Amino acid sequence: MDLKKKAGAVREAAYLLSTTGSDQRNRALEKIAEALAENRVEIIQANRADLERGERQGLPAPLYKRLKFDEGKLQDAIEGIKSLIGLKDPIGDTSLARELDQGLELYRVSCPIGVIGIIFESRPDALVQISTLCLKSGNGVILKGGSEARETNRVLTRIIREASSGAGIPGDWICGLETREGVEAMLVLDDCIDLIIPRGSNSFVRYIMDHTRIPVMGHADGICHCYVDEDADVKMAVHITSDSKTQYVAVCNALETLLVHRDIAHLFLPELKRVMDEKGVTLLGCPKTCQIISVGAATEEDWGTEYLDLRLSVKVVENRDEAVRHINTYGSGHTDVIVTSSRDAAADFLARVDSGNVFWNCSTRFSDGYRYGFGAEVGISTGKLHARGPVGLEGLVTYKYKLLGTGQVVADYAERRKSFTHAPLNRDCPV
């Protein structure tokens, strides 16, 4: 069956899925969790085949690590599904209710987006996580995983499909592309796919955006900043910088550039240097930084680099204005922090920094769906439209306007025989 036909079948199934109730979708999620547990031997065998092939072909160590799907990771995936079941249904939520006239009622009601295309790296846990998020939110899903994980992905997709069928969900809601079916073939299916979510590097996301007219929700990398203002508590600033940089260096919400107000630099930087030396972090400074502490020189390139490593670029700035300008120029719109004891300074920074997450006196590492209390998360969006920052189930739904009338026509209003009341209604959509 060609890809176009497959995708059409997903679209058809998604229409049916959009009419299922919360109970039925939750029952399907329970069945998936059970089936994953029951088939753990087959899953781990398939993963072992992928791992062995990866080893033979010299897969780099970080990819190999991400590819591995052992008992522990499977158990985490199952636990994730169980907590997803407990989350509120994102579908059918009335966000606007208004009487336009007597017997003519307008409701804005959340509904699934339709069909989501997911393109992801080697991690098989991402397949389980994202496809179950799509099911919970009533969306069909077309999955394109990395070829290095093909056996694992094939087994997981089949198990998820069969288990959800067992709960009366049309099995075609999920479809995994074969290795030979390229990403490019997916990018032209704008009749069948409503949204593409790529999980990969910045350049990968950019490539996808450049090659499709389907909207892309970008989960790109992060160049996160911490700005230490003139009246910051030095101890707090060091503590926050240290956690932001070192608590987990390989993630998108880790700190990459530190900006320091010139009036506090002499006090703060030596203190910072001491702690960073202890943690094994290499500092790279602007000329002014290098005058105060003995560190290597940062180049222009450093301000736009996501190290994901024990490195931190440091710049002394004249004032908050320069800090904001630097962040809006070199940042990636992910997460930026100000450390200051001034509420006015914080308010100004939070208003002017053009990022999805703007923090006052806390670590960049809080920028995360679980820490925000969203339960499951699709990823972090650095785009500004639809969903921004950590994206939970809300990012996988849209809405439609339902207008319930009793025979009204526009001519009566245009010719002023009737007029609109536009009165708020205090109820959910009744149909």
Next chain:
Amino acid sequence: MDLKKKAGAVREAAYLLSTTGSDQRNRALEKIAEALAENRVEIIQANRADLERGERQGLPAPLYKRLKFDEGKLQDAIEGIKSLIGLKDPIGDTSLARELDQGLELYRVSCPIGVIGIIFESRPDALVQISTLCLKSGNGVILKGGSEARETNRVLTRIIREASSGAGIPGDWICGLETREGVEAMLVLDDCIDLIIPRGSNSFVRYIMDHTRIPVMGHADGICHCYVDEDADVKMAVHITSDSKTQYVAVCNALETLLVHRDIAHLFLPELKRVMDEKGVTLLGCPKTCQIISVGAATEEDWGTEYLDLRLSVKVVENRDEAVRHINTYGSGHTDVIVTSSRDAAADFLARVDSGNVFWNCSTRFSDGYRYGFGAEVGISTGKLHARGPVGLEGLVTYKYKLLGTGQVVADYAERRKSFTHAPLNRDCPV
């Protein structure tokens, strides 16, 4: 000054604009309304120059009509600004407030998108309407109008810019491109423009989408359907069909295809034919329709055609399933109606039809921001992401997460010395 520099200046001004209060933006809108009134002679003269050139160059009649900006249209534009001033500020609205832990508070707050690129046809009133919507919502705007309206657009842009400057808004928030600066140059400015709103035909919107990686909010055409179910009130169905088709034929929410359940076709179609004949509407029917009433035959192409004219295609369907499938296949996701006395049938249709506006027992023509009570409107979006259906000020804002801490770091939570409370807060963001 080259376009890249101009756009950079708009971005800078937009950052400043994003920190202005509602009062200041409303004051600027008042000044714009005053300035448009004071400069009416100059505006109408500029428009006359455009009209004369258009006449010499043989501008088609509908374009000429849209280009015309006379006293009446100017007064409408001024009234539009005054009603915009009365609308609630879309910026600074807190849509989520949650305590993550003591002294660590998360707020999701609405904010401007940034810089909006508008590409529009000849209508100068669109320039005034959209740029003031952008100002109200704190966004910078880059305008590219049609060359046939260049004199009018230049004068309007200058007046709006100067008037807003007079209220302390940085004048660079608005920038009109010159005729020689093509649309293509705008489409590559993904560093400076956050969203493009094209106002034009379907094929024009599609062209824009294919040539930029900037998100596009498509205000495309509408192929709207009315489905007359088996137990519809025949008189109501005729009344709704007639209004949907004839109240104003040249607009995107006018009816283009009528679907009729086979069990009511014999009763309904002759009645419809009588009224459509009176209104001068040409019907084009499927074979079954042609067996019941004497009309021309519809071709496959008719089901996908937006007539914007006194023509209506008619198809007899087996059941609601076929109607829904037809709409989801040939429709444009704009507005679709069911006429039925069955609540269950209505609920099913409203759930399964994949359009931004789904109506029960009323005319397609209600699909409009003013009738919905949104005040001003950007247009109707047939996309599913960000904003769908009639788009008001809400479609011109995004949000950011503001996290207010007192020195918290993630290590304390990762190492279980502290835990999250995730308690709802009942207040707006205090900074």
